[in-house]
Amino acid sequence: MEQAQGRPTRRQLMHAIGLIGGTAAVYQMMTTFGHAAETRFDGPPQLTGARKGARVVVLGAGLAGMLAAYELRKAGYQVKILEFQQRAGGRAWSLYGGDRYTEMGGAAQDVRFAKGNYLNPGPWRIPHHHRTLLHYCKAFGVALEPFIQLNHNAYVHSTEAFGGQPMRYRALAADFNGNIAEILGKSIDQKGLDQQLTAEDLDRLKEALRGWGLLDKDMRYRGERASRSRGWALPPGGGVNGAPKPSEPYAFGEVLKSGIWANLAFFMNHEFQTTMFQPVGGMQKIGDAFARQVQGLVVHGARVTRLMQDKAGVTVTYADTLSGQVKTEAADYCVCTIPLTVLSQIETNLSEKMTAAINAVPYSSSVKIGLEMRRRFWEEDQEIFGGHSFTNQEIGLISYPNSGFFSNGPAVLLGAFANGPGGYHLGGMSPAERIEAALAQGAVFHPEAYRKEFLNGASVAWSRVPWVMGCCARWNEESRRDHYQTLVAMEDRIVLAGEHASYVGCWMEGALLSSIDAITRLHKRALEA
């Protein structure tokens, strides 16, 4: 299903340049000309000629595990995947109407969304530069559609500003920029910047500030020109009464209090830059597509309890979650993609150093809540098509669906994406309490419609998800320094893979890049053995 490419790979090109000037020259060249590599992906791994008869057991049928199995089998290995759940895909998961989900603690939810609606509890958006994932989505037939990340017309809410009233992103962003431009413009006039910049640059800067900040000829941010960005009090129309009425910028003090600068920075984050994508029909479609490629290799309902290796091979002990029967699986090598939270509870004979690394990385918690609404009031009443409205309340944001625009009938809003303390607090609630909290907090954006149009909801608190007990690995500078290289190193016959074994943590891309790196090294070792 994958296509060979007739062009030289990026690696080949970089290698050729590197021959002339060395690696530093490559980076310098690539950066200077705006062509810095955007991805570590350079096509699927070219693993061929497996060691004859070699068996690999893969632990976990998430994306890292399934990619490892797919590529290793292609290379000629005998592969088996052991997976705890009855479904494949790991955190690439969607909840649909008819699904039943039981979290740790025993609370069960029956999802009642209408056909076609879903909640992506985990990953939900794909950066355009996550080329590994995009490559396999295309190769495996996953249809993608744009994910609207930045929506100028959505709201930003802070309990600390504007008396707790949400404001449109566009107005706050325009007012922030406009005020910054005006204030800096005054500094130029007061000759406060003469030591920093040349006279020529100062002239250019002034012109830039006027254009960027929509300042008027007196370098003031106000009224008519500002309205072109922040929006009009009365927009332009047609015919006799067509003339628009300008809006008035907000007080800069309130704009600062709103924290809009954090939203501006967020949208400039490389991982959240446009254009982003989502799978048509939910993130589970990616899990399903990978699963189709490893059909027949996966043993579902396998709860791994023990992972041992010696000179002869690897032995995995697991319990069948349905029958309770204990089984073992023997192999020459193991790719272990079990999340560190779970792996740390499994008996292994890995080194002390590796065990310490496995125990060193905390997992974040986060909570997502899907709210099915009778109609798309955010589109019909507030002209919001996709994107997010942000709040400093625990729910963090609400996010509007990016498909089915303009359609009638029920749609599912993301009613919360709670992280940090909010994630733990909402995670501690019962599913019903979470819905209530989401409705109470989210109503700040849509006070008239939110409760009135609410039909039903579902939530996932990652700290209570039985097979991962957390959202994703949160490395810091110290743990990276002390443990990362240990964690990713192949220890005899066992190598770890997954987002936790990457610098692209919490992203599917990290899981795949880690997997490619892990199996490339496994294959090399197998050939050397």
Next chain:
Amino acid sequence: MEQAQGRPTRRQLMHAIGLIGGTAAVYQMMTTFGHAAETRFDGPPQLTGARKGARVVVLGAGLAGMLAAYELRKAGYQVKILEFQQRAGGRAWSLYGGDRYTEMGGAAQDVRFAKGNYLNPGPWRIPHHHRTLLHYCKAFGVALEPFIQLNHNAYVHSTEAFGGQPMRYRALAADFNGNIAEILGKSIDQKGLDQQLTAEDLDRLKEALRGWGLLDKDMRYRGERASRSRGWALPPGGGVNGAPKPSEPYAFGEVLKSGIWANLAFFMNHEFQTTMFQPVGGMQKIGDAFARQVQGLVVHGARVTRLMQDKAGVTVTYADTLSGQVKTEAADYCVCTIPLTVLSQIETNLSEKMTAAINAVPYSSSVKIGLEMRRRFWEEDQEIFGGHSFTNQEIGLISYPNSGFFSNGPAVLLGAFANGPGGYHLGGMSPAERIEAALAQGAVFHPEAYRKEFLNGASVAWSRVPWVMGCCARWNEESRRDHYQTLVAMEDRIVLAGEHASYVGCWMEGALLSSIDAITRLHKRALEA
């Protein structure tokens, strides 16, 4: 096909508030709470009870004309549309493979795009707040999809900066913001702003600058933190070599010379804010959908030569463009949507004042060029999915298709959207010369692939389009003051409509809002007659 809404309209709500505090109170309230009206559209006009037997002749089967015909017929009028072209839709137009287009001057182009590919010569994107158009698209069954307006990963090119090398928008934008933040931060430290802001606001501003500008703890824009927005020299990866390498910000002088501030302001323009839409399959689909609603009312191939009115009615004289036969059409009223460029050449007995208004408004010229490429190298090689790369060359920009992402096979790039002097210069060329210019200039963004992958092209220079001889009406402050109210006023039995009779000039929304306003007044006058 339209749906009655059970909720109070915005007009009704605003009216109710207006009763209490007057119009100023309405605007104040709406603006303060971030709910300022985003549109003048308040549902389709409720015209009922036409004057018995009254006939209306509509000139032009563009959107304004077809909407007028649709709504007036619904109200009970006898309606006929006279249209010069053999197709309906006016500037809501697409060129498809198999089309033949002959411009003024006689140059003919046979469009050779592959099936499904198209060029939108005129309008190509729909703001989310153009609710009139969005309403009728839904009512008339036009499928819409997101139009990717802002793409952080596309290029910005200036012949004046970086030695003429295009740079990624993300890197320039991040460097602009970062430097502005750093410079303003220094001004704060030098106490240059003490008179402008309170101590509390200065603290908040400093925090905001650090967060927004990605400054480090020393309030400097550089390296590691900056890379999170501008992109990495080597992005994060998985496994052993996963650590990223930061990129180096560009020299601020070059960033200023690049004119990136104008792009930043452009993307903040209310009319270009996300989320934008486009019709699936080309803008012609909107023309087609409107045409289906007025089927049987349109006389095609009617070149209007004379428009006269007296106490008894309106008489339109027109020549059949195929047979040359001269015909007349009599009616009680006329909605004239003929572009002013053409209307000014038609004999009328309109007042001197109206005639002066018709002659007062110049039309812009612009040129669009579609280039069909063998493959999506911008997606495959440069990670650009939709959006625009900008240049200060005559082509203005190149724009990437917003549908069929990741697909194989030929795709059509917009190879030029030339305005101002560039529009006139390219318009003066032959179609073949335009393609050559577009290839030469656009290659700056994709030097390796542009010519190599080029298959064929088509262009439209609006100054040479026989039925409009320009792109759209360009009012200025003076012409608005002297002529606008005359132009839009109903003169006895004739009323003008179209984007030129609105404050939403050059947008389909303006044409529709103007049309609704015009027919509402026409209906009122008819009932008073």
